[in-house]
Amino acid sequence: MIKILHYALGLPPLNTEGLAKQPDDIMIRQVANGNEVSLVYLGNISADRKLKIKKNKSFNNIKVYEINNPISATLLNGEYDPKISLKHMGFNIYSDFLKAIKVNIIHIHTLVNLDEEFISAANKIGIKIIFTSHDYLGICSKVKFINSGVETCTDYGNGEKCVVCNR
Numbered sequence: 001m002i003k004i005l006h007y008a009l010g011l012p013p014l015n016t017e018g019l020a021k022q023p024d025d026i027m028i029r030q031v032a033n034g035n036e037v038s039l040v041y042l043g044n045i046s047a048d049r050k051l052k053i054k055k056n057k058s059f060n061n062i063k064v065y066e067i068n069n070p071i072s073a074t075l076l077n078g079e080y081d082p083k084i085s086l087k088h089m090g091f092n093i094y095s096d097f098l099k100a101i102k103v104n105i106i107h108i109h110t111l112v113n114l115d116e117e118f119i120s121a122a123n124k125i126g127i128k129i130i131f132t133s134h135d136y137l138g139i140c141s142k143v144k145f146i147n148s149g150v151e152t153c154t155d156y157g158n159g160e161k162c163v164v165c166n167r
Helices: 018-032 091-101 116-125 157-165
Strands: 003-008 036-042 052-059 062-068 105-108 128-131
Touching: 003 018, 003 091, 018 036, 018 062, 052 091, 062 091, 091 116, 116 128
Parallel strands: 003 036, 003 105, 036 062, 105 128
Antiparallel strands: 052 062
């Protein structure tokens, strides 16, 4: 049995499109194959902005955890506040969480709001990481290759037009 933690945007019914559906299908298959599967996803933001990870109700025999007060939201609109994203605030929280759930491997499905300290904590503990891209965030900060919010981006001018789009 392998203990696998997935990092994704969430679960149905809140997230139902490809970016949520693909990890869901993978996790359900892994459970059927006898693995212990968990999901950690981005949760709510509260007034105190204090990073917390809470356990939620299981879904299809998948343990579910929610990151409350994650780094700033990036989905579709680019970076909300880079100062928050670059602020080091979670290494010990992520490290304690990963040690407590004792996973063998982490499967990352998106870079959306992925805190670098989550990766650092996993690396320090020695947890293997797999990344499967289901979106364009690695090459487009607006995730979907939508040019200035209205049309599909087909000519990005070697990144020069990205600067204008993200201004």
